[in-house]
Amino acid sequence: MVEAKKSKKESKSSKEHKAPVTAAPAPAAPQVQQKPRVGVFICHCGTNIAGSIDIPALQEYAKTLPNVAHVDNYQYQCSTPGQNKIIDAIKEHKLTGTVVAACSPRLHEPTFRMATKEGGLNPFRFEMANIREQNSWVHMHDREGATAKAKDAVRIAVAKASLLEDLFPRSVPVEKAAMVVGAGIAGMQAALDLANAGIKTYLIEKNPSIGGRMSQLDKTFPTLDCSQCILTPKMVDVGRAQNIELMTYAEVEAVEGYIGNFDVTIRKKARGVLTPQEAEAKGIVGGGCNGCGDCDPVCPVVQPNEFEVGMKPRKAIYISHPQVVPLIYTIDKDSCIKCELCVTACGDKKAIVLDQEDEFVKLKVGTAILATGYDIFPIEKKEEWGYKKFDNVVSSLEFERLICASGPTGGHLIRPSDGETPKKVAFVLCAGSRDNTGVGKPYCSRFCCMYSLKHAHQIIEKIPGCIPYIFYMDIRSFGKMYEEFYYRIQDEGAKFIRGRVSHILEDPETKNLKVFADDTLLDRPITLDMDMVVLAAAVQPAEQTDKTRKMFGVSCSMDGWLLEAHPKLNPCGTTTAGVFLAGVCQGPKDIPDAVASAEGAASAASIPIHKGEVELEPYFAQCMEEKCAGCGMCVNLCPYSALALVDKEGKKVMQVTEAKCKGCGTCGAFCPGGAIWMQHFATPQIVAQIDAFLLGGEQ
């Protein structure tokens, strides 16, 4: 019943919200204010605040502050009764502004703005004093100090609330298109969901084919499905979907604009090969690459195939594996010798253009999803295990290719040194993960335990008598049916040793490996002779993640993974409105989690598009034209190109494009004539806050 009431109120309020949009713009100068009457509401947050701050003392103090007309406190100010206290007080005491002393504005500013609005005030007449995150939680054992600091915070907030003015958010239309960067399993799923929801979606992939890391895997845990078998139908769907415009071998070059209206420049890297559509556009009827492969055998250049982690050759003109989407060959420009044998072999299709150059395409999209994935940590940096020094020490990704039927050995696991079948294989878990030595990564890479269990199963299944030895810290079998899978592998005969591998030595003649570890369950050192060692290497953000995220204004955490807006309550969003995250670019995820996060991101990214318009917070700069000298210095300072000089009544003045302005304040702080009014952070408001703090309220 409460919910019904609330939603009714919300729909009413959203109608009200829209009204001022078409009305006259907000005045560009301080509004004439009546004598301020501020209401202060102090929240206990249970014992979160009341446990460390003297609420009655704070309440008595607030009453003494200038312009304060009403003070109240409540156990949970964010609850419905708590909000009603604010609504009722505004009406009863004819308040002009409200202050809530509670938690961080990131948590409940929207809640209290709404309450302020329901009380009949403009929602921007509300100011929050954070006395929890920045006070009671950090000064838990200093009640006196915390109370004094809370008094400061309330005094400062009251000073600002006395000068707040009515503001009206602007709405801008949203472009009915979305973009997904990265076409691994997460990016593909997000694009498919958006496309199925009727949204035109551009899917950008830097490699010649979609499919990402998942297409390199042999089987998936714990179901043991063949990875390609479950992935390729989705790849085909992506290739065929009407609403998806697939751009492979392409990268994001530049991003401008804001939610609803991103202008994106895509660099289509020169592939050297025309698609049938491109050929047709050039007037070559029935031409373009049809994937026949006639060019491949004639090409004289041999290079390692990156898809096979370098363990299989490819030509300079190549597809990396048979199931690529789109089925279009690509020329590796760095190794092509331009002998033109492929051009001859291609014949009438005229698909090959050796001197093709990069092309730039402009797109306009309303929202974007980053799904840029991961790379493998260069595990040779952990020297003690001898990767790249010892032939028979391989990474897990190499193991995937070696055990995969379509891999370089046709699925026969062999020792790289001599091609023999190994009988004893060690798996080193947490290789570079959960590593505080400063060489590896401090975080858990999350899916290595499970795929190593899968690897153990695969060698038991394929090689009779072969024993896997798993060196682990903890087995993190966290998902649905994962723990059961762990027991199954134990029953199948895998040996588990709880302890890290300290170092590995190679016998220079036999290339066999001696593995030294600490068995922490038996509390003794252990040395085992192995035929092969597989390092479950840590994962890290994909190579170009940092460049891409900066173009979209997305933050990252210390370890480089892209940062979500809130780790629990907004896991797909970012602090840049309209930009969302899917898959491992945000942090290590296995396939089910990556797909789930992609579906979440697609849903979140479709909301503004379906809504058709987005509201921008009205923290725009405003030009006070009577003071503006038209010097134009602010125009060059603006990092968002939101300002311009215009002629108005025979005078040059600055004009703000509100939709582009982020309210950073660079222009306002600089303007030599004080002619720029930063809405909601205006000079008089900030000065009043500083005065309130420094003068202790004696203004």
Added chain:
Amino acid sequence: MNSYAFYLGCIAPNRYPGIEAAAIKTGKKLGIDLIPLKGASCCPAPGAFGSIDLDVFYAMAARNLVLAEQMKSDIALVCNGCYKSIWEVNHKLKHNDDLRDNVNEVLKEIDMEFKGTIEVYHLAELLYDPKIVGIEKIRESVTNPLTGTRIAVHYGCHLIKPKKERHFGSTDRPTWIEEMVEALGAEAVEYRNKMLCCGAGGGVRGYDIVHALDIANEKLINLQEVQVDALTDICPFCQLQFDRGQIEIQEKFGATYNLPVLHYSELLGLAQGMSPQDLALDLHGISCEPFLQKIL
């Protein structure tokens, strides 16, 4: 000429005085002037003191540092254990104000104050650094090349580990001392499990000699496999473990190796023409004679 306060430590002057003589004399020819740090105490030993009473450990090391600060000289030393104590304490006191205040409180009693004005170097890093000496200068200083000899290197643990607190590059496959060995005309030889500890450090030799010797014995077996003429080290304690340790291993395990063990300074001295008498090689537990016969 770069001059340094020469911190000797305990084992070098008491057991292998040739290291001291070699360091000072070879240094002179390479532009390194080593001036003895007068009044220095034990470093103190990182295992023996550091694991029992850290306050004493920091204060004693700081006192040695202050002596060098008063000389206005950086410290050069020849022992990995001393490096661990003195370099690390210098580093920690420079970066941790609380610790520094505590230590200075103690030093006040003897009218001393740690100011953090100097650096600490191992002699080996000064010799390898092309800005100070470098491989080329070492090669040029050689008058009696060690041609025809096969020499293995023992790095020792405290100089290059823990990796995140050191700056010597690879901790698992370093080769820079091999480069310095080859500069003397010898052939540097790799061997199995090169980076294994000597077995003596961390108080193990004092606490459980059999265990300590067992580790040294494993290294000696690995060295025997590759048939070297000598083992070189940059730490007198490692040298003690391998040199006198061979006699103990013979007594306790019955294994005989007779592998000469020389500090890099001693090798450098021989290559620069110092006599075995100058280097007091007769004080070594294992005779260096077979090795000397190859080069003299």
